[in-house]
Amino acid sequence: MSTNNIETLKSNVNKLFYFKRAWAFGIPIAILAYFTYVFISFDILGLSERGSLKNAKSLVGDMYSHKVHVTRDNRKGDISISIEGEKKGRYPSGEAPEWIELGSTSKINLGNGHLIYFGEKDVVYEVPNYGRIWAEPGLGGVEAEYPNGPLPEWINQSKNRVTITTEAGRLTITRNRTEVFRYFYGWELFFFTLDSQYHGKSISELTSLAFNGELPKIMRDFWYNKMWRHSDVAWAIGETILMAFLGTFGAALVAFPLAFLAAKNITPLAPVRFFFRRIFDFTRGLDHLLWTIILARAFGPGPLTGALAMVVTDTGTFGKLFSEAIENVDKKQIDGVQSTGARNIQRYRFGVIPQITPVLLSQILYYFESNIRGATVIGAMVGGGIGLMLTQAIITQSNWEEVTYYIILIILLVTATDWLSGKLRQRLIKGSLNN
Amino acid sequence: MSEITSTQKYEAEYFELIKKRRTYSAILLGVFIVLMISGFNVVDDRNAGSFWAGITSIFDFPREVILEASEKIEKIPGLFVKFFPSLIETINIAAAATLAASIFAIFLSMLATQGMAKWPRLIPVFRRILDIMRAIPDFVIALILIFILGGGPVPAMIAITFHTSGALGKLFSEVNENASLQPLDGLSSVGASWMQKMLLGILPQVSPNYFSYALLRFEINIRISAILGFVGAGGIGYDLKNAISWGKGRYDEAGAIFILLFVTIVIVDQLSGIFRDRLTHGKKSEGLL
Numbered sequence: 001m002s003t004n005n006i007e008t009l010k011s012n013v014n015k016l017f018y019f020k021r022a023w024a025f026g027i028p029i030a031i032l033a034y035f036t037y038v039f040i041s042f043d044i045l046g047l048s049e050r051g052s053l054k055n056a057k058s059l060v061g062d063m064y065s066h067k068v069h070v071t072r073d074n075r076k077g078d079i080s081i082s083i084e085g086e087k088k089g090r091y092p093s094g095e096a097p098e099w100i101e102l103g104s105t106s107k108i109n110l111g112n113g114h115l116i117y118f119g120e121k122d123v124v125y126e127v128p129n130y131g132r133i134w135a136e137p138g139l140g141g142v143e144a145e146y147p148n149g150p151l152p153e154w155i156n157q158s159k160n161r162v163t164i165t166t167e168a169g170r171l172t173i174t175r176n177r178t179e180v181f182r183y184f185y186g187w188e189l190f191f192f193t194l195d196s197q198y199h200g201k202s203i204s205e206l207t208s209l210a211f212n213g214e215l216p217k218i219m220r221d222f223w224y225n226k227m228w229r230h231s232d233v234a235w236a237i238g239e240t241i242l243m244a245f246l247g248t249f250g251a252a253l254v255a256f257p258l259a260f261l262a263a264k265n266i267t268p269l270a271p272v273r274f275f276f277r278r279i280f281d282f283t284r285g286l287d288h289l290l291w292t293i294i295l296a297r298a299f300g301p302g303p304l305t306g307a308l309a310m311v312v313t314d315t316g317t318f319g320k321l322f323s324e325a326i327e328n329v330d331k332k333q334i335d336g337v338q339s340t341g342a343r344n345i346q347r348y349r350f351g352v353i354p355q356i357t358p359v360l361l362s363q364i365l366y367y368f369e370s371n372i373r374g375a376t377v378i379g380a381m382v383g384g385g386i387g388l389m390l391t392q393a394i395i396t397q398s399n400w401e402e403v404t405y406y407i408i409l410i411i412l413l414v415t416a417t418d419w420l421s422g423k424l425r426q427r428l429i430k431g432s433l434n435n
Numbered sequence: 436m437s438e439i440t441s442t443q444k445y446e447a448e449y450f451e452l453i454k455k456r457r458t459y460s461a462i463l464l465g466v467f468i469v470l471m472i473s474g475f476n477v478v479d480d481r482n483a484g485s486f487w488a489g490i491t492s493i494f495d496f497p498r499e500v501i502l503e504a505s506e507k508i509e510k511i512p513g514l515f516v517k518f519f520p521s522l523i524e525t526i527n528i529a530a531a532a533t534l535a536a537s538i539f540a541i542f543l544s545m546l547a548t549q550g551m552a553k554w555p556r557l558i559p560v561f562r563r564i565l566d567i568m569r570a571i572p573d574f575v576i577a578l579i580l581i582f583i584l585g586g587g588p589v590p591a592m593i594a595i596t597f598h599t600s601g602a603l604g605k606l607f608s609e610v611n612e613n614a615s616l617q618p619l620d621g622l623s624s625v626g627a628s629w630m631q632k633m634l635l636g637i638l639p640q641v642s643p644n645y646f647s648y649a650l651l652r653f654e655i656n657i658r659i660s661a662i663l664g665f666v667g668a669g670g671i672g673y674d675l676k677n678a679i680s681w682g683k684g685r686y687d688e689a690g691a692i693f694i695l696l697f698v699t700i701v702i703v704d705q706l707s708g709i710f711r712d713r714l715t716h717g718k719k720s721e722g723l724l
Contacts, residue, residue, distance in 0.1 A: 035535075042587070042589050051583060243478065287696070297492075302483045376572050
């Protein structure tokens with residue numbers, strides 16, 4: 001009898017082990033098979049054709065450095081110097097940073113011994129450890145002379161264009177113009193643009209100026225920086241927060257009374273409950289994306305549409321969560337309030353609401369936090385807040401330093417709200433325990 | 436006599452307190468109302484159309500879509516078939532991303548949990564990594580990757596994987612904190628490596644919770660993957676954007692996509708709800724894995 005027992009036990013254990021082994025091998029194999037399928041169906045091998053390493057390089061380079069363009073119009077002969085080639089970052093004509101000497105022959109010092117001379121029409125580039133390159137654009141294209149020997153691969157020569165890329169910068173010569181790029185670390189003109197009198201001043205100089213009563217002017221030049229638009233960015237961040245605020249609390253206000261109608265212990269009528277619950281399910285299920293599309297048709301693009309899309313979806317979520325919270329209240333407190341002769345409304349006010357407030361507030365805060373994140377995405381779709389500025393910067397495909405700046409701001413914003421709402425929720429939960 | 440005065444004193448103090456509390460609540464409520472109203476006005480000003488003008492026409496667009504779709508009702512099944520591959524792509528983006536992210540998140544969360552980490556000194560570093568991964572919105576990564584990698588599902592997949600790894604990593608590390616560390620001692624006494632300890636000592640304890648969180652995330656990721664399609668990655672979101680921008684005459688397509696998307700979201704929500712319910716309550720008979 002007991003041997004029989006042991007036998008069955010043994011076979012059971014064996015079976016269990018067999019299953020476990022099958023699972024242990026089966027799951028990784030299934031995952032692998034799925035990834036293989038995805039690999040093929042997403043055409044990951046074709047990525048090397050579609051992707052562009054050049055874009056990646058320019059993106060990463062732009063994130064931590066900027067370049068100064070020195071451009072000569074080969075027809076008119078005038079030289080313009082601008083930061084990132086933008087109009088807003090152009091030096092006034094006749095002015096130049098200290099590494100450029102303007103004159104009949106302009107000398108451009110790229111550092112580390114790299115020197116470029118702009119002559120009447122021709123260009124000379126002295127590359128250390130290589131030699132002198134001479135080039136002149138003409139009607140028939142670009143003529144160039146190099147030191148003896150085979151052309152190195154960093155020189156790209158064709159009939160109409162010569163491109164020389166060294167570690168110090170880049171020189172491009174075409175028939176129409178000759179252009180030099182010099183790269184610098186950091187973001188350009190982040191604090192002051194070139195037309196501000198405070199550009200290029202050190203921190204100590206600025207502090208002493210600030211104490212001499214120029215603080216408002218300094219702040220204004222910084223705040224209305226044309227390139228980085230600090231005031232617009234601050235406004236956009238504010239708009240994003242506002243969208244999340246209105247969306248979350250608006251939804252809470254709408255959902256709060258409806259939740260009572262969907263709670264079993266408050267509304268005895270099953271059809272009413274059913275009706276409101278299905279409404280909650282519907283608004284939740286239709287998703288931000290679809291609501292945004294529908295609402296954008298009625299209200300046009302803008303932050304209001306974004307806030308309303310959040311109101312609608314979160315009404316569903318809050319309605320469900322709130323009605324569950326209401327169903328979980330302690331009946332004794334309601335009875336207690338009722339025993340003092342309270343009417344219906346008073347019973348809710350003093351018996352139900354004090355019990356659910358901490359729970360509700362903590363849920364609302366949690367959603368506020370996630371809506372801040374969501375507001376950047378919705379902003380990108382409906383055109384409002386920092387999401388809009390971010391997409392605009394990405395669409396230019398060149399202002400990656402701005403993109404980086406906005407991303408850093410978004411990360412800071414999200415982390416700050418996470419932290420703040422975490423603190424508040426902790427206090428709410430503690431407070432409700434103390435009561 | 437003195438007792439009465441002290442009771443009166445307490446009573447007075449109590450009412451004082453209540454009064455104070457009521458004033459504070461009233462002030463808070465006032466500030467809240469002012470914020471809501473002024474905030475609403477600001478947003479209303481900045482919007483292309485105003486709230487009161489739009490509220491009356493809120494159902495115009497859905498009505499147009501429904502009308503046009505019902506006129507061409509016979510075409511709808513064909514359109515379902517036509518857009519089904521895109522839907523599959525959207526679901527695949529979400530599924531592959533969730534799966535990959537779960538695997539990353541398992542490792543990251545273990546490296547960020549006291550008592551499990553392979554390098555205990557680096558716990559704060561891994562925590563910060565998780566925070567940053569969570570904080571970067573997925574659509575930002577997607578847009579940047581579209582620039583580098585070109586359009587298609589891959590940028591969306593990478594973006595969702597990145598963000599989800601952070602989000603799940605945090606949830607997983609909370610689960611890890613509640614796991615018993617005793618199996619680890621047993622396993623170390625027989626000379627198990629870190630990998631073996633995690634796989635055999637921790638994973639069996641936490642896998643139901645992991646699975647339930649991953650499912651929840653899958654639901655969210657389907658929605659996100661549709662949104663990312665709208666922004667430029669592939670999938671059904673992209674088709675929806677096209678169908679809508681064509682305007683009238685193509686609303687039957689928009690309607691079909693609306694239905695597909697809605698039904699998918701509801702089905703996935705329901706299925707994952709059932710699964711999660713099973714994982715957390717009852718039906719523990721399979722203690723496998």
